[in-house]
Amino acid sequence: MRDPTVNLVGAGLAGSLLALLLARRGLRVRVFERRPDPRRATAERGRSINLALAARGIRALERAGMMPTIQPLLIAMRGRRVHDPDGRQSLVPYGQRPHEVIHSVSRGALNLALLEAAEAFPNVELRFDQACRGVDLEADTLLLRDTIRGEDYRLPLTPTIASDGAGSAVRQALATAGRLHATETRLDHDYKELTIAPRADGGFALEPHALHVWPRGGFMLIALPNPDATFTATLFLARDGADSFAALRTAVEVEAFFRREFADALPLLGNLGAQFAAHPQGLLGTVRCDRWHERGRVLLLGDAAHAIVPFHGQGMNCAFEDCIELAELLDGSNGGGDWSAVFAEFQRRRQPNAEAIAQMALENYVEMRDTVRDPAFLRQKAISLQLERRHPRRFIPRYSMVSFHPEIPYAEAQRRGAVQAGILAALDPGGDPGAEPVLDLARADTLVTQALNEIA
């Protein structure tokens, strides 16, 4: 079992955390990363600059002993601050307990902290500017290219864990060799990131402890805070059609669109036309794969196995859970098992959960850009919170199960969420969303206790 070396392809968020976890377990780890060393290069453009870290990711970082290092990088966000077209704002809290918050964190700073922690182990070797070109299963080799020297080379698989992200070269090689079937379902909406500068006095231009959202039905703008008092705003918009990226060709068109749709954000966005032209338009999609491993020689993990759309803020959180699950399976195998069994068990445990969060993330796009403004949504949210207060071990709003309850697997959160949706529909009295809904409490208690077991 304890092969001398594990190859890790990709030193992104999952790869760097996994390198650390494997090194702690005494394995020799060789990490191949296509990008240059981040300490010598500027950040790659076109990826989200900051992300939301929630309880699943925090639990993984705690188990890796990383939270003391990561904690100072975090900005708590207590809820969605919804910006209406008329400029009114309201806070829709994520949870109802003080710790039920999510955290904005810089992708680059988090990645670097994990890389440096991994590199501190003598049994970890980080090799930058090394692009994986695939795997040759017949020859049992990993195909690499040194992009500085322009030289191709091969190494034994030994085994290889692929954390090379949504466009995984390893996944594509396995698919081409007929070893797995993968689908990449592209969303018909793309995204573009823009920066909101600090105020003249250096303070945040918007309330920092919230995720700001401008829901406009078919599209939305969001903004997450950064430690330097900027916000990273992201426009999610259809690629083609009337309101679309394709229709925003000039600075004048972009400004007119923002003035019409996001009037209160426009003055915060500086030279919007120039930013819009300079920043890349990113793609979004879902990757599904029927097999994540090959004979104990190769395993796909994180986005390489199951990239999802970002609307639940869970891709990284899910990838971090993968890392912990794999590390704990290796502990459990205790030298007596084999990589093949560990990889197979990893897929058996993680795949249903990856599929569940993939579906919930797609559903959350509709919630964020549209239903969050809907009176029925707000009323049912209020009922959910009431039911959670009455039955805290049974009825937990689905968003909370996903974001604040890592002990509930994603698939179970999805299953319970569907049961809860039925209960909410049965109890919803209709009426004014501003007032606390008047519930038939006896009926509510019966429905909840009959349909939902207590969470251990």
Ligand SMILES: Cc1cc2nc3c(=O)[nH]c(=O)nc-3n(C[C@H](O)[C@H](O)[C@H](O)COP(=O)(O)OP(=O)(O)OC[C@H]3O[C@@H](n4cnc5c(N)ncnc54)[C@H](O)[C@@H]3O)c2cc1C
């Ligand atoms: C706009 C946007 C917003 C997001 N927001 C959130 C959020 O709020 N919360 C959240 O939890 N998740 C979020 N995500 C998802 C999150 O970014 C991913 O799930 C996470 O980065 C997955 O980690 P990973 O290590 O699997 O892949 P990545 O972080 O993509 O890392 C892959 C690494 O592999 C390297 N690589 C790629 N190809 C090769 C190759 N051929 N050879 C060698 N190296 C290679 C890359 O350079 C990279 O370093 C968001 C994603 C997007 C696009």
